[in-house]
Amino acid sequence: MGDLLAARSQMAVSLGFHILFAVVGIAMPMLMVIAEVRWRRTGDAMYLELAKRWAKGTAILFAVGAVSGTVLSFELGLLWPGFMRFAGAIIGMPFSLEGFAFFAEAIFLGVYLYGWTRISPRAHIAAGMVVALSGAASALFVVIANAWMNSPTGFQLQNGSPIGVDPIAAMLTPAAFPEVLHMLLAAYAATGFAVAGIHGFLLLRDSRNAFHRRALVVALIVGVPAAILQPVSGDISARYVARWQPTKLASMEGQFHTEAGAPLRIGGFPDVNAQRTRWAVEIPGGLSLLAFHDPHAVVRGLDAVPRRDWPPVPVVHVAFQVMVGLGTYLALLGIWIVIAAWRRRDLAADRWLMRAVALAAPMGFVCIEAGWTVTEVGRQPWVIYGVMRTADAVTPMPGLIVPFLVISALYCFLGVIVAWLLYDLVMRSPVTREGDAAATAPAAA
Amino acid sequence: MATAVALIALVALNAYVLLAGADFGGGVWDFFATGPRRAEQRVLIAEAIGPIWEANHVWLILVVVLLFTCFPAVFSGLAIALHIPLTLMLVGIVLRGSAFAFRSYGSSDDAPQRRWGRVFAIASVLTPLVLGICIGAIASGRVGDMLDRLPQRGATESFVSLYVTPWLSPFTVAVGALALALFAFLAATYLTVEAENAELREDFRRRALWAAAAVFVTAFLALILAWSHAPRMSAGLIASQWALPLHILTGIVAIVAIVALWVRRWHLARVAAAAQVSLILWGWAAAQAPYLVPPTLSVGNSAAPRSTLQLFLVVLALGALVLFPSLTYLFRLFKSDRARERAPERSE
Ligand code: HDD
Ligand code: HEM
Ligand code: HEM
Numbered sequence: 001m002g003d004l005l006a007a008r009s010q011m012a013v014s015l016g017f018h019i020l021f022a023v024v025g026i027a028m029p030m031l032m033v034i035a036e037v038r039w040r041r042t043g044d045a046m047y048l049e050l051a052k053r054w055a056k057g058t059a060i061l062f063a064v065g066a067v068s069g070t071v072l073s074f075e076l077g078l079l080w081p082g083f084m085r086f087a088g089a090i091i092g093m094p095f096s097l098e099g100f101a102f103f104a105e106a107i108f109l110g111v112y113l114y115g116w117t118r119i120s121p122r123a124h125i126a127a128g129m130v131v132a133l134s135g136a137a138s139a140l141f142v143v144i145a146n147a148w149m150n151s152p153t154g155f156q157l158q159n160g161s162p163i164g165v166d167p168i169a170a171m172l173t174p175a176a177f178p179e180v181l182h183m184l185l186a187a188y189a190a191t192g193f194a195v196a197g198i199h200g201f202l203l204l205r206d207s208r209n210a211f212h213r214r215a216l217v218v219a220l221i222v223g224v225p226a227a228i229l230q231p232v233s234g235d236i237s238a239r240y241v242a243r244w245q246p247t248k249l250a251s252m253e254g255q256f257h258t259e260a261g262a263p264l265r266i267g268g269f270p271d272v273n274a275q276r277t278r279w280a281v282e283i284p285g286g287l288s289l290l291a292f293h294d295p296h297a298v299v300r301g302l303d304a305v306p307r308r309d310w311p312p313v314p315v316v317h318v319a320f321q322v323m324v325g326l327g328t329y330l331a332l333l334g335i336w337i338v339i340a341a342w343r344r345r346d347l348a349a350d351r352w353l354m355r356a357v358a359l360a361a362p363m364g365f366v367c368i369e370a371g372w373t374v375t376e377v378g379r380q381p382w383v384i385y386g387v388m389r390t391a392d393a394v395t396p397m398p399g400l401i402v403p404f405l406v407i408s409a410l411y412c413f414l415g416v417i418v419a420w421l422l423y424d425l426v427m428r429s430p431v432t433r434e435g436d437a438a439a440t441a442p443a444a445a
Numbered sequence: 446m447a448t449a450v451a452l453i454a455l456v457a458l459n460a461y462v463l464l465a466g467a468d469f470g471g472g473v474w475d476f477f478a479t480g481p482r483r484a485e486q487r488v489l490i491a492e493a494i495g496p497i498w499e500a501n502h503v504w505l506i507l508v509v510v511l512l513f514t515c516f517p518a519v520f521s522g523l524a525i526a527l528h529i530p531l532t533l534m535l536v537g538i539v540l541r542g543s544a545f546a547f548r549s550y551g552s553s554d555d556a557p558q559r560r561w562g563r564v565f566a567i568a569s570v571l572t573p574l575v576l577g578i579c580i581g582a583i584a585s586g587r588v589g590d591m592l593d594r595l596p597q598r599g600a601t602e603s604f605v606s607l608y609v610t611p612w613l614s615p616f617t618v619a620v621g622a623l624a625l626a627l628f629a630f631l632a633a634t635y636l637t638v639e640a641e642n643a644e645l646r647e648d649f650r651r652r653a654l655w656a657a658a659a660v661f662v663t664a665f666l667a668l669i670l671a672w673s674h675a676p677r678m679s680a681g682l683i684a685s686q687w688a689l690p691l692h693i694l695t696g697i698v699a700i701v702a703i704v705a706l707w708v709r710r711w712h713l714a715r716v717a718a719a720a721q722v723s724l725i726l727w728g729w730a731a732a733q734a735p736y737l738v739p740p741t742l743s744v745g746n747s748a749a750p751r752s753t754l755q756l757f758l759v760v761l762a763l764g765a766l767v768l769f770p771s772l773t774y775l776f777r778l779f780k781s782d783r784a785r786e787r788a789p790e791r792s793e
Contacts (some may be wrong), residue, residue, distance in 0.1 A: 063546030066499055067539040073509045074535055077524030085521040089749030092514020093756060099503065099510045100764040106499035107771045111778060118778060151461050165750045396595065397528050397608055410536060414543055421547060 002374035006389055006400035007079045010407055012376070014072055017371055017411045021065030023368060025105070026095075026139050026184070028058045029132035029224060032112075033125060034218050040121055041136030046210050049430060050218070052116075057425055059113050064418055071407070079400070083383050086162060090155055091145045093167040098141035104134035136184060143183045147175035150375070151244050152384050174244060178237040179375075185226045185233050186371065188321065189330060190221015190364025197361025198426060200354045210432045213348045220337060220347075227334040227364075230327055235290065241378075242291035242296035245385060246300040247309065251316040253287055254280065255301045262287040262299035267321055270313045275303075277317070311380040319373035326363040326370075333360055447748035450515045450757065451737065454508060455730050459723050461504035463631065466624075466722070468498045470632025472541060472569020473625065474652060475562060485645055487562065490632075491549060493639050498545065500775060502538075515757055518747040519737045523579075525595070526588045530575050530612050535571030540564055570625065577624025579615035581667070584729060587677035588612065589738045616667065616674035623663040627722050630656035635704070636716040638711045650706055653714070657703050664725075677739055683745060691731060695724040 001009070032054045039047035073095070077084050108130040115124060150155075154170030155162035196219035199212040206212075242249045249255070254270040254277030255262055264287045269279025285295035292299075302310055333356055340347055347353060385392040394400075471490040471722050478486045513520035524531065548561035591611040594602065633653035640646040671679040702717035733744045748754065 059549075060546050063499065063542050066502060067542040070502070070506060070538055071535045073506055073530055074524070077520050078528050078531060079511060081521030084524070085517050088513040088517030088520060089753040091513075092510065092517075092749070092753065093760065095510045096514055096760055097764075099507050100760075100768060101499065102506060103503045103764075103768050104771060106503055107775045110500060110775055115778060163750075165752050167753055167756050366681050395525055395528065397525065398604060403528070403532050406532065406536065410539060414539070417543075417547060425699060 001401050001404075003398055003400040004394050005373040006404040007394045008390065010400070010404040011075065011079055013404070013411060014068065014075055015406050017415070018065065018072055019062050019368060019372060020365060022139065023067045023187040023190055023365070024058065024061045026132075026135040026187040028054060028061070028136055029109075029112075029128055030168060030188070030222055031191070031195060031218055031238040032058065033128040033132055034221060035214070036125055038214075038218070040125070043213075046214050046430075046432065049211065051213055053425065055113055057422055059109070060418060060421055061419055062109060064414060066102075068106060068411070069102075071188040077397055078403075080393040081395050083388060085146075086388060086393075087384060088151075088407070090162060090165050090167060090170045092150045094141040094144040094148075094171055098138050098145075101134045101137040101141060105131055105138065108134070130229065136187075136401075139183055139187060140180050143180045144171050144173070144176045146375070147179045148173045149383065150179070150379060150385050151175040152387050157387065164241070175240060178233070182233045182237050182371075185230050186364065186368050188222050188226035189230055190223075190368055192219050192221075192226060193330060193333075193364045194362065195219035195264060196223055197358050200348075200357035201361070202426075203348045204351065204354050204358065206433075207351075207354075208430075208433045209347065211430045216348060223229060223364075224334040224337050227327075227330040228338070231331050234324070234327065239291060239293075242299070245306045245379070247302065247305050248311065248316070248374075249291060250300060250302045250304075251311050251313045251378050252374060253299075254313065254317045255287065255299055257303050258298065258301040260288070260298045261285045261296050262291075268317075270317050272310075272313055311378050316378040319370040320379070323367045323370040323374065326367050328362060330363055333357065349400050357430070446754050447515070447744045448735075450511070450748070450754055451744045454511045454515070455727070457504055457507045457511060459726055461501070461508060462628075462726060463719050464501035465498070465504060466573070467631045467635050468494050468501055469541070469569045470628035470656075471636070472545075473573075474632055474636070474649075476566030476570055477652075480648065482648055483647060486648060489636060489645060491545075491635060494545065500772065509766060511757075512740060515754055516737060516742075516744075516747045517749060519742050522592045522738055522742060523583070523588065526591045526608070526611055527579050527582060529608060530582070532578050534572055534575040534579070537568045537575060541568035541572060541714055543792065544568060556730070561745045573625045573628045574621040577621035578612055578617045580624070580729065581614075581620030581675075582612035583738055584620070584678045584733060585614065585616055585671075586677045586739045587614070587675075588741060589736075589740045592738070593741055614670075614674050616670040619667040619670050620666040622769065623660065623667050626656055626659035626663050626734065627725070628684050628748070629660070630660050631718055631722055634706065634714050637706070638715050646711070650709070653706050653718075654693050654703065657699075657706070660699075688728070688731065689694045691724060691728045695721060695728060698724060 006295070032051050034053040035047045035054065038044065039051060086394055101388065108127045111119070111127040112124065112131055148170050151173045152170075153173045154166040154168070156164045196216055199215040199219065202212045203209060203216060238249070238252075241252070251270075253262070254265050254268060256270070256275040256277070261284065263282040263284050265277055265282055268277045268279045288297040288299055288344035289295045290298070302313065336353065336356070337347065340350065340353060381389050381391065383393045471494050475487055475490050478484075478490075478706055480486075508522070512523075515676050532760055544561045544564035546730060548558055548565060576580045588611050591607060595607070630653060633656050636649040637646050637653060668679070698717050700713055700723045705711075705714035735745065737744060737747060749757075
């Protein structure tokens, strides 16, 4: 493995790992707060139990998120000093703002976790809300930084160096809005369905378990709206990509040749040497319609740029198909749940619905990994689109395979432990049945 | 303006050292927990660190972000030359943080508890050591030298002489040991204030005094080694106009800290210990000012454009407006004496 590939792989592993925890850090506080509010309103102790258990899980995940995020902020320099030297002054701003969001998040998470009896109920809920908001704010800022890499603005180039740096213009880059919106919805959809899926799975075994029934409802409140909105937001993202990063769009769709009325390809596998995408279901004019809202619009293919500017097309295409496929499933499932709830069905007792929900548990997270693969790999060979190549950003130190293996091993180890701890936490859930005295007794804590 | 930002970076580093440094020091004492009250010592440490370590940790992120936003050349330079120790430090940070969380929130069975305790403790020793080594390496001027040679000789010079020797020397290791001793000293001193019963207090008083002795030994060692391994540093320590008063002040504060511990004036000892550590840090900064990475990268020649610095200061001011009240709230809630009188309570 060459040094550049090792560096890219290390970055991919670190980000792919961090994002899992970050996403939980964004959405989980929302679930906790909803559960706590319901407890304070109804006095149903089961909701308190839920809030406390979720808080415990969040604390573990948050700690791993915090340390893996720290690794990332160093890795930006350790692996890509050329990039940071160029871009630090331009996109340092969103990272700095993110720093304050972290502070707020870490401070109030401490207050929330350790303050159950030390502060008033109102203050406690408020602390939870600050955690939820600052989690969303961290995502907002860091994704803005990423958006800038996709559509760099706020500077002029002079002999390869940036001049006239305007950090505010850099933050208002055109990619920012679609990416941030899509990412925030992704966090709520993925976490909501993951939690709902776990409790749905347990409800299949015991559909009257009061604890899991409440957990399911709270998780769906967060997950379902986001999942239903996600295709709309994805369409906004795709139209942004079509306009600003045509090569990425061409890779996502396996569109090798520039054409008018380009078809939408579902599935299939791009054959780069033959320059065509095989085995795809083609909907005539579909791509032009989706990307430009005009079935006859011209879509630029990969042939519009030299071959050395192509990203790894098959990776991007497959990742995109995975995201859209699973995203469609989640959205349809969301609609099913809305209809069932509308008709006042007992969701937990509907075995087919619970099976579908349990199946959805990992899907949001798979979508997130796939979606980021589209964004990041689809940007290659550029680290700053059209401005700096990834190969020019990498550190001169040889032997990068070693840190890559060290970090990967460390994260594998942590991943296994976290999974085991969470499993332990879930499996120790209370077994109170609906209608039992304890489920409705007033809160004792 | 660049100087103002550099000073802010130093303040943030100072906050990190005082707050997170003590958390690392706590881990060191977890490692060395001995005697009949071993278990109580560990519980006290865990309770002292629990609610605040994540917030304390963010100061490091602030330093990093500040560096790459306002001094991008310094950030990328350090990341190139100190790749190996920084990666080690990250491994330490990751293991320390996650082990602590696993121990606190994970299953309460005995065996995993002890295993995570070990990892937490070892990582708490490793990380300050490497942090000190990095600071020693910067101070010695070898990192700067390496960055100067890299463009011409990068292809011919050996891996070791480019990526290892700049940071690995007796001097840098001595600075690493000094950092470890300082963190342990801070933690033990803080813990004398936090302990609830007299016996635990005495345990940590004894530890603080030992650590103070270790600080003297390692500081002395580092100073001697600086003559041969970091000549620029020792010249700076002696020559700069700030040097002498700073040294005298550091010495006085160090003595105050020890005497206060001796006569059991816990609060005074805590303040003096914090002041001592801060003064050492500022002494280092004064010795190499105006350079961030001597001998070439200075505050003047590595700063980001004005527009960035200006905006950064605005953001920082706004951020501080939110941050300081929140931090005060956190510490009032968990660290004030009144909070401690109530029984310590965790979210089970
Ligand atoms: C729960 C997660 C999830 C779901 C259900 C979807 N996505 Fe997505 N998608 C992401 C999670 C995600 C992501 C991981 O969050 C990305 C990576 C970067 C970003 O902003 O969002 C992303 C990126 C991303 C991009 C690339 C943006 C860029 O490169 O700037 C496009 C075009 C889409 N998505 C389109 C869609 C469509 C049409 C979906 C229809 C169902 C869809 N996504 C569902
Ligand atoms: C939002 C903040 C993010 C920033 C600032 C960021 C930044 C970067 C940088 C600097 C690189 C290295 C240069 C390059 O290969 O182009 C990179 C590569 C990469 N990132 Fe991201 N990234 C972000 C989010 C993510 C996330 C959440 C993932 C999750 C899976 C991810 C996946 C990848 C992958 C797979 C690569 C390697 C691409 C390749 O080389 O083929 N990124 N990113
Ligand atoms: C290059 C990219 C990234 C860097 C440098 C980075 C950096 C960091 C750092 C330093 C932390 C620790 C903060 C603390 O101590 O609390 C952190 C946590 C966090 N990050 Fe990232 N991050 C990156 C990518 C992302 C992405 C893509 C997202 C989400 C969309 C994200 C969202 C979060 C959130 C919500 C947290 C809070 C901690 C948690 O809940 O686990 N980050 N990140």
